[in-house]
Amino acid sequence: MSASAIERMKFEDALAAFEPVLGLETHVELGTASKMFCSCSAEFGGDPNTHVCPVCLGLPGSMPVVNASAIESTIRMGLSLNCSIASWCRFARKNYFYPDMPKDYQVSQYDEPLCVEGYLDVVVATDDGPREFRVEIERVHMEEDTGKLTHAGGDTGRIHGADYSLVDYNRAGIPLIEIVTKPIVGAGELAPLVARAYVTELRDLMRALGVSDVRMDQGSLRCDVNVSLAPPGEPWGTRSETKNVNSLRSVERAVRFEIERQAAVLSSGGRVVQETRHFHEDTGETTSGRSKEHAEDYRYFPEPDLVPVAPTADWVEELRGTLPEVPSVRRARLQAQWNISDLDMQTLVNAEALDLVESTIDHGVDQAAARKWWTGEFTRIANEQGIPLTDLPVTAAHIARVEELIADGSLTDKLARQVFEGVIAGEGDVDAVVQARGLVVVGDDSTLLAAIEQALADQPDVAEKIQGGKVQAAGAIVGAVMKATKGQADAAKVRTLLLEHLGVDG
Amino acid sequence: MSVTSEADLVRQDAATLSSALSAGDITSVEVTQACLNRISAVDGTIHAFLHVDADAALATAQDVDRRRAAGEELGRLAGVPLALKDVLTMRGVPTTCGSRILEGWRPPYDSTIVERLRAADVVILGKTNMDEFAMGSSTEHSGYGPTRNPWDVERIPGGSGGGSAAALAAFEAPLAIGTDTGGSIRQPASVTGTVGVKPTYGAVSRYGLVALASSLDQAGPCARSVMDAALLHEVIAGYDPRDSTSINAPVPDVVAGAGNGDIRGMRIGLVRELSGEGYQPGVRESFDKAVAMLTDLGAEVVEVSCPHFDYALGAYYLILPSEASSNLARFDGMRYGLRAGDNGEASVEEVMSRTREVGFGAEVKRRIMLGTYALSSGYYDAYYGQAQKVRTLISRDFAAAFETVDVLVSPTTPTTAFKIGEKVDDPLAMYLNDIATIPVNLAGNCAMSVPIGLAREDDLPVGLQIMAPAQTDDRLYRVGAALEQALLDKRGHALIEEVPAL
Ligand SMILES: [Zn+2]
DSSP states (O other), X not given: OOGGGSOOOOHHHHHHHOEEEEEEEEEEEOOOSBOSSSSSBOOSOOSTTOSOOTTTTTOTTOOOOXXXXXXXXXXXXXXXXXXXXXXXXXXXXXXXXXXXXXXXXXXXXXXXXXXXXXXXXXXXXETTEEEEEEEEEEEEEEEEOOOEEEEESSSSSSSTTOSEEEEEXXXXXXXXXXXXEOOBOSOGGGHHHHHHHHHHHHHHHHHHHTSOOOOGGGTSEEEEEEEEEEOTTSOOOOOEEEXXXXXHHHHHHHHHHHHHHHHHHHHTTOOOOOEEEEEXXXXXXXXEEEEOSSOOOOOOEEOTTSOOBOOOHHHHXXXXXXXXXXXXXXXXXXXXXXXOOHHHHHHHHHTTOHHHHHHHHHTTOOHHHHHHHIIIIIHHHHHHHTSOGGGSSOOHHHHHHHHHHHHTTSOOHHHHHHHHHHHHTTXXXXXXXXXXXXXXXXXXXXXXXXXXXXXXXXXXXXXXXHHTXXXXXXXXXXXXXXXXXXXXXXXXXXXXXXXXXXTOOO | OOOOSHHHHHHSOHHHHHHHHHHTSSOHHXXXXXXXXXXXXXHHHHOOEEXXXXXXXXXXXXXXXXXXXXXXXXXXXXTOEEEEETTBOOTTSOOOTTOGGGTTOOOSSOOHHHHHHHHTTOEEXXXXXXXXXXXXXXXXXXXXXXXXXXXXXXXXXXXXXXXXXXXXXXXXXXXXXXXXXXXXXXXXXXXXXXXXXXXXXXXXXXXTBOOSSTTTOOEEEEEXXXXXHHHHHHHHBSOOTTOTTSOOSOOOOHHHHXXXXXXXXXXXXXXXXXXXXXXXXXXXHHHHHHHHHHHHTTOEEEEEOOGGGGGHHHXXXXXXXXXXXXXXXXXXXXXXXXXXOOSSSSXXXXXXXXXXXXXXXXXXXXXXXXXXXXXXTTTTIIIIIHHHHHHHHHHHHHHHHHHHOSEEEEESSSSSOOBTTSSTTOHHHHHGGGTTTHHHHHHXXXXXXXXXXXXXTTOOEEEEEEEEOTTOHHHHHHHHHHHHHHHXXXXXXXXXXXSOOO
């Protein structure tokens, strides 16, 4: 598709003319060991159709049984979103035919969600400093995931026009929770940032709860973004529903794009169509999917194969006791504890390095050094390799050991980098890499002095300049010494020795 | 027992066979072979079976005989043959539910009932015919042709479990499993002169029972005697963690109930709404005589009213099709069973649609359409919602009645077996067959049909329905045993002995 096909209005102009209303529906795959209604493994991946049984294949005669740990995770999620927990609720069947659904109905919750009426506070950075928004939560409910279709042949990658389609039911029956916000109004130009901050906060919350690995890249966290526009003071407009937005950045971009697109439609006298749209990571655009003008009738009714879910008040209170610190509270605590600026904190958060830095500090590493390694060198390498920071094979213990060696003068910063290079390349732990690569500071003064004398002899003009008071010329000699020692000398020490040797004050 | 011929052997009840097997008078292989031979001889006429697995049955029988000979302690029904309704999964054995849409499907897993039967060393002979997906009262709606009633092969054996009931009455098997959503165990029992029990909802696991209407379906025992039904009931009932609607409580002692025909002092209620108009005179007469017997046996019989039973049929024909329309959605040609219209050009929707068009029979389509309509947005409250309210009222009627009586009784069916073809084009007339049996399914309590005689006008069997509160299934057996004994005393032989030779 060509980028010019879709008319857009400049973001600032769009916001001058219209107020956006957002709604976010987030699906999270719970990290339970087994599926929602059977004992099959809920692990991601696996050869197609190997994590299946009569129940999740929906074979005739099979029956679902609710996974209690999925209920538990959902209640904990609801509690940490400040929701009320239903004392009695039922699953429902959502009926529609599609080959990725083994039973041609999805077991979901409909008008009786487990958790209702909560909120999540999020903070966005503005030119005037951080601003807090309260995002109200309408409901948190459970459902089962569908299988995964792959369409072969054809050029759309969608079912229509495909030569054939393959279906993998490993994902069918994985427990999902869906978190639905109430309409988010009044965010104005901050709407894209609020959307992103909300999903980020939700993700961090679920990670802290340990209920999901919340990997957007693997689809364990998926977001549907609803956007509508209306002129100020007018009733809300028709909304579009952009499905399966799969990164934090994309959430922000999708909101921004929809604002710009709908503003162009409305200001040219057009009408926004109620439809689902697809987001394209490459172009940052959304394109039209299925029209929702004629609402599909899912013929919901209470799932007769399952008894109602009725968590006791005692159990709910017990679960409330297991809630971890809310991420925003934790961030504020750590920031104060480490005594770092808002900007430094933001850098850590953006780099997704908070947990890593905290654990590194827990290993006795100085906070500045811990932050430097994770947001500097390691972030660079992770970006290069296109993997999340957490997937790097570097641990807090590695950093602690390297810092120890730096402190006792055995490693320089530069050598330390080489050590990590080796660790990441799988050459072993810190000491093994130091040993194997022979990475030790050349610290012995006589060796260094010999190298210095050699360098001075090679560059007599430089020696003269230094002695003449141009201390900055020392760099050339230090450089030569570093080269001669293959970088394994401490540059500062070389400089001190050099100046001492020449009788010049540094 | 002194049994000399196969003809004798197949006519014995399970309790008698059980004693003879444990005494070493006969072997399971002999009994099983006798049943298989009987099936070969008569099933061409009766068509009770859709699938007979002689090799597997004989292998099980041999194994039981070997273990018995080795002195192993075996269950009471070990080595006794049984016919399984074709709506229950059995690993590797065709399971069609009487539908062409499942032709050739061999499930990769055992239903809990089959697991329990295997654990009890019961010999499973094969799978019995039924109305397609258990929708019907005559077995005429089977995708594989009707089953015939051994009392008169021009007549229906009831439905949906006509195959299981006919297998008993034709002496092809001493025991059978049925399933009952609105009367599919009790009505066939009634019209074939056999005993059929719908246990309390949740008493027998539904895992592996291909669902018609999940909130109504219940599997249960079918037999030629009350004691046999109790022995089978005991084997198949019990908590199953794979069925979340399964009852986690001890099974009432049904065998003790069947062994205790003493009903002196028992309070028995006649349901006013399940009498009067629409009941065949001969059925009415047999029923009145049976009620007189109950009084003679020392029970106190009173009339009670269950006013909302009048709405049961209407509510049932909303709830059942609604659930069925969803339960049957999975038969779409994508994963198993029939696939039609896949010509390389057709879309997935076209293949699904074509498969369902040719795979389902008319009655199944009728009910799927009714259910789809009843669940539709804008109609849900008026139909499904209202039907659920009726259901609650019916439960309350039962609860109120059981405040004053221990069990309720009624004729099981309004008429004796009707002629094949007589009602097949008149769904309403067909639905009326289940008018007395449906309330129990809606309320989830338990009921039994027990033979009480032959109707004066056609010499065909009449059944009496006993209804008891949930989880008091033992009461059914107590009253059933009392009636059975009284009838035996009166006639000098069991009613089933009067089935004409085939
Ligand atoms: Zn499974």
